[in-house]
Amino acid sequence: MRLSVLLPLPLGPLSYLAPEGCARAPAPGLRVAVPFRKGVRVGVVVGVEDAAEGDFALRHAIGYLDEEPFLDEAGIAFLGRAAAHYFTPAGQLLADLVPFLEPPLRHEVRLVDGAARPDLTGLTLWRDAAELDPALLDELREGGVLEERVREQKPTRKTLVPLREPTEKLTPKQQAALETLRALGEAESQTALAAAAGVGPGVVRALVEKGYAGWREVELELAPPAPAGPALEPLPVPEPPPRINGGRWAERLQLAAGLASEGETLVLFPERYVLERAYDRWPPPALPFHGGQSPELRRALWREKPPVVLGSYQALLMPRRWRRIVVMDEGSDSYKLASGSRAHAVHLAELRAELLGAELYYLSLTPAVEVVEKPGLLVRPPRTRVLPIDLRRERGWPLSGRAVELLAQVPEKGRQALVLVARRGYSGRLFCKSCDWQPICPNCDLPLRFHKPGRRGRLVCHQCGHSEPAPEVCPACGGEVFGYSGPGVQWVAEEIQRRLPELPVYQYSAERKDDLTPLQRGEPGAVVGTTALLRTPAPPELALILLPYAEGFLPASDFRAPERYHRLLWQLADLHPTRSPLIALQTFEPDHPAVEALIEGDVTGVPETELVLRRMLGYPPAVRMVVLEFSHRQEATARAAAMDAAEFLQKRLGDYLETAPFAPLLGPAPAPVPRIRGRYVFHLILRAPEPDLLRDWLSDLPPPKGARLRLDPDPVGFVGLLED
DNA sequence: AGCACGCCGACT
DNA sequence: GTCGGCGTGCTC
Numbered sequence: 001m002r003l004s005v006l007l008p009l010p011l012g013p014l015s016y017l018a019p020e021g022c023a024r025a026p027a028p029g030l031r032v033a034v035p036f037r038k039g040v041r042v043g044v045v046v047g048v049e050d051a052a053e054g055d056f057a058l059r060h061a062i063g064y065l066d067e068e069p070f071l072d073e074a075g076i077a078f079l080g081r082a083a084a085h086y087f088t089p090a091g092q093l094l095a096d097l098v099p100f101l102e103p104p105l106r107h108e109v110r111l112v113d114g115a116a117r118p119d120l121t122g123l124t125l126w127r128d129a130a131e132l133d134p135a136l137l138d139e140l141r142e143g144g145v146l147e148e149r150v151r152e153q154k155p156t157r158k159t160l161v162p163l164r165e166p167t168e169k170l171t172p173k174q175q176a177a178l179e180t181l182r183a184l185g186e187a188e189s190q191t192a193l194a195a196a197a198g199v200g201p202g203v204v205r206a207l208v209e210k211g212y213a214g215w216r217e218v219e220l221e222l223a224p225p226a227p228a229g230p231a232l233e234p235l236p237v238p239e240p241p242p243r244i245n246g247g248r249w250a251e252r253l254q255l256a257a258g259l260a261s262e263g264e265t266l267v268l269f270p271e272r273y274v275l276e277r278a279y280d281r282w283p284p285p286a287l288p289f290h291g292g293q294s295p296e297l298r299r300a301l302w303r304e305k306p307p308v309v310l311g312s313y314q315a316l317l318m319p320r321r322w323r324r325i326v327v328m329d330e331g332s333d334s335y336k337l338a339s340g341s342r343a344h345a346v347h348l349a350e351l352r353a354e355l356l357g358a359e360l361y362y363l364s365l366t367p368a369v370e371v372v373e374k375p376g377l378l379v380r381p382p383r384t385r386v387l388p389i390d391l392r393r394e395r396g397w398p399l400s401g402r403a404v405e406l407l408a409q410v411p412e413k414g415r416q417a418l419v420l421v422a423r424r425g426y427s428g429r430l431f432c433k434s435c436d437w438q439p440i441c442p443n444c445d446l447p448l449r450f451h452k453p454g455r456r457g458r459l460v461c462h463q464c465g466h467s468e469p470a471p472e473v474c475p476a477c478g479g480e481v482f483g484y485s486g487p488g489v490q491w492v493a494e495e496i497q498r499r500l501p502e503l504p505v506y507q508y509s510a511e512r513k514d515d516l517t518p519l520q521r522g523e524p525g526a527v528v529g530t531t532a533l534l535r536t537p538a539p540p541e542l543a544l545i546l547l548p549y550a551e552g553f554l555p556a557s558d559f560r561a562p563e564r565y566h567r568l569l570w571q572l573a574d575l576h577p578t579r580s581p582l583i584a585l586q587t588f589e590p591d592h593p594a595v596e597a598l599i600e601g602d603v604t605g606v607p608e609t610e611l612v613l614r615r616m617l618g619y620p621p622a623v624r625m626v627v628l629e630f631s632h633r634q635e636a637t638a639r640a641a642a643m644d645a646a647e648f649l650q651k652r653l654g655d656y657l658e659t660a661p662f663a664p665l666l667g668p669a670p671a672p673v674p675r676i677r678g679r680y681v682f683h684l685i686l687r688a689p690e691p692d693l694l695r696d697w698l699s700d701l702p703p704p705k706g707a708r709l710r711l712d713p714d715p716v717g718f719v720g721l722l723e724d
Numbered sequence: 725a726g727c728a729c730g731c732c733g734a735c736t
Numbered sequence: 737g738t739c740g741g742c743g744t745g746c747t748c
Contacts, residue, residue, distance in 0.1 A: 010725055
């Protein structure tokens, strides 16, 4: 028999012969250990055929790891379909979705009976394969004289257990300690037992030395923590439409629980923090499943069959016949996988549902543009109180007089404020006031951000991490006066503290996470931070949310920016579980549609108009769009590779160029950030309303000369992957 | 992805 | 003369 084995590597399936001397029939979906290069890797059987004449001698697989298939047939089919859609090998997708696939292995070998290897007499008994030279193992395997067995090493822990009955030989204290151990069954450590029995540590040590108690390796029983909060009441909807919007967070959870109440439901979450908060309130029984859990725990939970799983994208391949998949907050950027296949988890969920024949639901405060046309149900959105502060009229930067007044009221009333800034550090830009010089990252062609932890401060690249001390005088003209623009967390926090010295001010961003427990306890204060703040629980007395520069959240080069801005603003309205804090927006665009929608309490209008615009301009979802990224250390090499590809595609597209509703080929052009980490990047964009066309064009594309080509098959914002 | 192989520049 | 940079190709 010949196996097609998918390894969690960016490769297609590899062929192996079925394990030698293994009675088990191979079945698709089983995990199998295989020799790969000089070692052993674990993959999944995705196909079984009769052995045929091969171009080369196949190696034998070593053995299966599972009783029950790790993946089901629908999951295997899904991997193939998704791989084709994302122009990536199926193994890449397997690696992305199941990074915990490979367990630690117990791998033993010995020579088969009668093997004529007098030089290896030590190998007639089972030996741990790790003790032997991989080259020797390979040679023996080739020669067909090696017997192997392999299994998943279960996670264990050491525990102190009683080994014998107490006898008269023990002192009274030793007897008491042993009785305690027998009553408890086991103890974590000698000290723990001593404490439990009320004796000194020496007594327990004596028990162990005399052999009355001893250490035993026991299997680690793995379980997620119990939900931490009171369970919410499910809110079932009769004949629910595929899209449900509006409501408060807890209300949407109730609706999700209602959708899941018939069981066999996967509830998909964009990020771990949201998932954990939902799990804490979810009516049992349900299990969480996400990348924050240990690989051992995820492997253990993989086999569980709870009626409901609250999962991240890593739960998508679980061997379950879901009847429903509920996608929470489908518009979240976090669904986009930032590396590897760069797939989009919402799309993967759609594909999985399609192949399973499962019902799919989208449940969010504001719908994504991609789903806004589906039949929907609107629950009343949270009440909003919005105060736009027009920066074209108000004085004061980065804090207007109005903003300071609002902030001043916060401690007076014993309330709390949240100040949201798009940048971390002190300022987005630093420049010389006399000659306009500004520092650029030596690796990235991006302005260096100014951070101000000390007197002088540092210049930091938010792309590659490059950091240098800020200059004291301008290196270009010797000027000594610097200007700043693009206020960051530090600047705003400093300014608030300067204007309101009595107000306790906290900072919260990736680089500085102040302890917010005083706020959580209800003490007055203000916290200034980036969107990292949205992943902490809202302070209980939250009365004001201030955005000193709201457009900071609206990157101009991204066609999804208005949708994301709208989603962010609504997220603010839903931050506090019950209150409606005042949302004060300092902005040059107080009549931006997203701001108006927030004022009017409209959650679907902006996505609806965005959809119309995208159709007019030929952006997703009206077209499928793929970005080709050519990069190289030498600018000319990267550009030439992009030009070659453009030329090829120009010819390949032929007549389609004339008939296409939108220009199907854009570029090449330098990427929005022309150089990252020392590599020049050029972009070429392909788009067509018919996704199959793109696949044809790209399948013919010759590999680039010199430069590296990476595809972004689902560009969620061209600068969206840049951190800021 | 990792890893080996292979080809050109800066060092003992 | 070698060390080591990374560009290229392959993994059953």
